[in-house]
Amino acid sequence: MRGAAGRIGYASVSRAFLALALAALLAADLQITSLHPFADLKRLLDGLVRPDLFAVEIRSILHTVAFAVLGVGLGAGAGFLLAIPFARFRSVRTACAVLRAVHELFWALLLMQVLGLSAATGILAIALPYAGICAKVYAEIIEEADLAALRTLPAGTGAVSAFAYARLPEVAAALKTYTLYRFECGLRSTLVLGFIGLPTLGFHLESAFRQGRYGEAGALLLAFYLLIGTRRLWLRPASLPLLLAGSLVLLPATVGGTDALANLARFAQAVVPAPLRAGDPASLETWARLRAWAWPILTGQILPGAAQTLVLAQIALVATGLGALALFPLVSRRFCGRLGQPLGRALLVAVRSTPEYMLAYLALQLLGPSMLPAILALAIHNAGIVAYLLGRHADGLAYRPDAPRGLNLYAYEAVPRLYGQFLAYLLYRWEIILRESAIFGILGVATLGFYVDAAIAELRLDVAALLILATALLAMAVDALSRRLRRALRIATLPTRLSAPLPVRGEA
């Protein structure tokens, strides 16, 4: 499409992704079992249509907000501090990649070993991965900002002053928008805290859904949609201090106490590979035993798990892209008009706020166990998110007064103009889809997350730690690739923008 043949452009990247996804489809384990799930599905629909509104505990809504606000607040704060040295130090980038490569659910399970089933576990389970994510995105926002102001600084300006006076004003708006958006993700993340027993909406939703109390599940889902749909009304920079203080008051009390320090010592020992724990680290025999310990994990879990994870993520990513391109006009005023847009928006809020495990369970009931339900769940959920963001960009474009309408506008103007943005969002989601693939153990799809889940269930924290490390490495590799692609694409298409940070002092 652009540039000479062989150069990286939108078209060649898109074609490569599509081809990889098709190849992955051949390798994927897809199988449709013909089923008769209609009795159960009819009850589910009944429940969604006639929600049992009195079953919703107001307290669980408050807990959901409290965990999201404190978890994201802490994570975003730490992320901001980490964003400053992010570009300069590989160690910071690595630490952030490890933080965000671990799914909230696994963080919760690991933290629970040390802090017990407590509010601190819930907050940190959100804050730790969010610090990693926010650091990365904040650093990118800072990196992409216009550097004109920086160049006018006098020689000898310190790094902190340069940042505060020349860069921060440039990026503050973008940081604010992104951070407020993260709070919505935080609300979604609180759902998995329910999986370990913290009393968020997710706790009750999972129980109700699992046990077929669909009237209650419908009501809880509705409450959750409302909470997310109204985020802009109650979550603003001005209300944030109040929300933070209120959240501290509203956190659930911890029942029973644990000795966090003793637990930490126990935990630190448990994550050391078993052969090293028992043996003398100076003897060769210990290292031979370590090799004998690690080898079957590598060949039996890490390599096949990574292959399955990549296959799943690749197909889900491309399906997400196709879904997002199809759905984004729904939230654009340009396409749907003043009346249609709010409806489209409500629909997409519902789509992206429906937890993946529910989508996967529904698809499992319809299609039988295979990778297919996982692909559908990931694709639907992520397409909802990307479409929503794209729709807002579509309305942000400046159109000529005589711009075409309908399908012509879509195909000849909106999609081509949005395509770079679309690819950028999709490349972001790549890593996220990779980590979200962790929670589909019920389908018998053996991704890396499936093995982590097994290791935690078997109390083999050393194996879990090794697998999590492997997951983090995979996520980092994908992230590095995505970063290079985005950089290459930006250079190819947006030559006026500086893509690499200039060294502050080198300017003089």
Place this chain on the structure above:
Amino acid sequence: MNGMLRRFGGLARIAALLGTLLPGAATARDEAKPPFVFTGIPDQDESRLVERFGKVATYLEGKLGVPVRYIPVKSYPAAVTAFSNGQVQLAWFGGFTGVQARRAVPGSRAIAQGAEDAAFRTYLIANTGTGLARQAEFPAGIAGKTFTFGARTSTSGRLMPEHFIRQAFPGRTPEQVLARVGFSGDHSRTIQLVQSGAFQVGAVDFAVWDLERKAGKIDPGAVSVIWESPPFPDYQWTLRGDVDAVYGAGFGERLEAALLAVDDPAILEPFGRTRFIPVTDAAYEPLIAVGRSTGLLD
């Protein structure tokens, strides 16, 4: 001046709230007797768990004279973790999770099991669409079918059925014998998934099956029992060794006596048990051997 005091009061309150974030700090504040806390593995419908453990909490509170609290957890490893990090002192474990917990906490011991748990059983259930019929010997016809276990560390939903599958197909793992192996998470969900046909065959706790059948949640035209396993030891109450140090000498014995004395059907019925009987760790030795042979235990 007054305003300043109020402000300091506010600060103190915030500091106290921050303190409650950490579980250790929370107990330090309660200078009275700390509540005695217990949990149970979430093996079935949570409404039933809340009902059964709520009744146990009330009963124990009356017998022991300390506040007793039940913490619901959502997964088997979460229950074991709450026990091993000391947040709960007592837990209703399955056979295998009990073994895991006692290995993780030196000094802890099994104190009571249900009368039915000495000879517990697994049912293999199949969707009627498979054409598999009930038989006395292990149904080799499950080979090549899709199969769901319960939770990964469930005794009757995973450990023992995996053991029986390995026995029936020597040298092969369940993944090699079956077309697909899933983990439903709990017994109620296993029944649901096999009933709807999402999985063709499943392994389920016989007590939960009976409870669900009585509750009218099973459609006999869609799912049926195809095999009943030989007996094995299962659920038990496991107690941490440090309770006497915290709640006074003899506390553990009083608790044990209280559990064994339960005769109220309102408490026992939600467990699907007739009464609790004494038990020792030794009763679960066979599960350790099975755990090792299936690779779930080192």
